[in-house]
């Protein structure tokens with residue numbers, strides 16, 4: 001597969017929106033699935049809003065002209081002080097997984113972060129998203145924080 005990575009364009013909207021369902025992977029069973037799906041759609045739709053609120057970058061991976069993955073990267077301030085890069089969303093189309101697309105997208109986000117002069121790139125994923133956890137570990141990311149939830153009676 002001949003994969004190219006480039007900044008997102010307006011014409012990618014439909015293909016990027018198709019990836020929203022990928023972003024619900026592994027979300028805890030006590031969360032409302034409909035609300036999770038809607039949030040994922042809104043995150044992606046935000047990239048195409050007339051005046052995006054946040055600075056940052058969105059890249060797509062294409063194969064033979066078709067969008068097969070996307071990554072968004074932004075900045076936030078860590079509680080210890082430094083601003084760092086933060087991956088908001090990363091998704092690869094089901095038919096294109098395990099071909100190195102995720103690795104290429106992440107590497108592009110890392111290059112973006114380096115160009116901003118940032119030292120760390122962080123992200124969060126659902127504890128139940130075993131695919132993502134294996135992927136991030138395989139490409140050199142280390143687990144930093146764990147969030148606990150108790151469902152109250």
Ligand SMILES: CC(C)(COP(=O)(O)OP(=O)(O)OC[C@H]1O[C@@H](n2cnc3c(N)ncnc32)[C@H](O)[C@@H]1OP(=O)(O)O)[C@@H](O)C(=O)NCCC(=O)NCCS
Nearest residue numbers: 022090091092097098099100101102103131132134135138
């Ligand atoms: C997680 C995700 C982005 C990985 O993308 P991908 O293009 O399949 O990843 P790559 O092909 O670059 O994989 C790189 C390495 O990660 C590891 N890896 C990826 N998927 C894996 C899986 N299902 N099981 C175990 N290891 C896996 C492997 O070591 C792989 O290298 P290999 O194929 O040579 O063994 C993709 O599965 C996805 O879109 N998932 C749904 C959305 C999501 O969970 N996003 C992340 C949370 S924000």
